[in-house]
Amino acid sequence: MSDNDEVKLKPFLGIKPGKYLIILYIVIIIAVLFAILFLPGLVKPGTLYSFESVPENAVVFVDGKYQGATPCEVFVSAGSHEFTIEKKHFSTSVQTVDTGKRLFGSLIIPKKERYSVGVVLESADGFLSDGFLEFSGWGMIDTYYENYQPKAILGPLFNELQQAGYADTEKLSAFLYSVIPFVHNELLYSDFLDAVIVFEELKGRGPVTRSEDITADFTSLGFFQDAAKFIENLPFWFYSILNDENRESLSWYPAMQEEYGAFLRDYSNDFPSAQAAVNVNGSRFVMLSGGQFLMGADGNSFPYPAAVDDFFIMDQEVSNDLYRIFIADNQEWMKDNLDELISKGLVNQDYLKDFDSSEGNAPVNFVSWYAAEAFCAWFENKLPEYLSEYSVGLPDELQWEWAAITESEDGGVFNIGNAAGPQSTNGRYPNNSGLYDLRGNLWEWCDNWYAPAAPLITSRNPVYNEAYYGSYEGLEKSVRGGSWANDDSITVSTRGSQPPDWCTEFLGFRPILVKE
8 A cells, every 4th residue: 555545434324424424523522512511410410518607617517427617618419418517615507408409511510509507606615715725735835846836726716706706805804814824935926916806806996907016016905905904024924925136126125124123122022930730640731821922033933922821731742651541542543543544534654653662751753643633632531620621732833832932952852962763751851841852852743734924924913923823724734843853953933844644753742731
């Protein structure tokens, strides 16, 4: 066959090639149009729903299967389906919907419908508590990195409350005061400021637009102006969260710092004195007089005035022998029940590690905050009748530091004498109040939740400083005092924290008695 030979198509079913090619092309075009315009509607009939909710971020389920969070688009096949819209602490919307279909052009222009519901806020307390817990978790982190940044939590939370019509500004104000101690850098402050701006609008002081100058909103917004009336040290908090460049722009700060320094120098500090001592089931408790003092005065924390009432405190850390009596009476706290205690979130896997071989007069360690609380509840039931007006618990940071301010600088068991573990509970000289090892030997659990910037959310009036920890549950409990593994740079104002289920060889506790 040469290059010049012609190829001729033969007739097909008596139809000449020119005609049946045209018919073939028409059939192909019709098939393509059918595949595009009709086939999708026949094979996959249904509707593309645009799910919306007020407020947003509600979870969408279709026939019990997760589809996404509002706002989102979901294709739903034709027929009867159950749509469920859920949002924690809000009402749940459940509806049966007959989904339609479009036969023609559904691939190009699918049948669309908007499905919008309003979910009703049922538990503002729960919603705020969850937000507090999530934000405080970021607030417990000291350093962020380029690929590890805190996400916006407070701004969206307040926007959703506003969308839900929630307007209890008194409760929202208390919430904002509770989260301030967890704001310790500009990233967290930006999220906090978004919430404050919504709060201003709910108070009728809006609309408010954020300033490009990060320092301007602090002096102009009503929330900060109101807060500074009783949280007088709030400007020191604001200064602490800024970077060096923004700190230099605060022209008012040097004069305020100098004036506060003069206030501290002139402050008349009380000191605790041992008023009495009682023996409760073999344990000695010393009553300390109340008073006012500068908390954090030794330089390891921001100093501010604090006031403490009288209370009894155990003169030494709880010993292994005493803890053995406790678990004999409360066998659910025996080490044999470790798996159950872990499942309840009360301890970790190190609970009472090495306990069986520990010296009886050494302080008990490897105990969680929850275990210490359970011990205090048990011990309260052992109080004699003349102490029936007292409750037993762990000291908060104010009470602990008040008891410790007369500690000797060279006292305590620290890692300077080849200590290989905690020493006996009363083998050294006591402080001026007759208390042993408030510094060193073991860190001690405190009652309050830990907040990094809490000492800055204070006032010159100690009345305002008694409950600055807030009412929401956090992630970690405060610990004080240092342990045998630390050097003696740990002072009475050094603050630390641990998760409440944490059990470690460096941590123990001592209870106090407080008149109800």
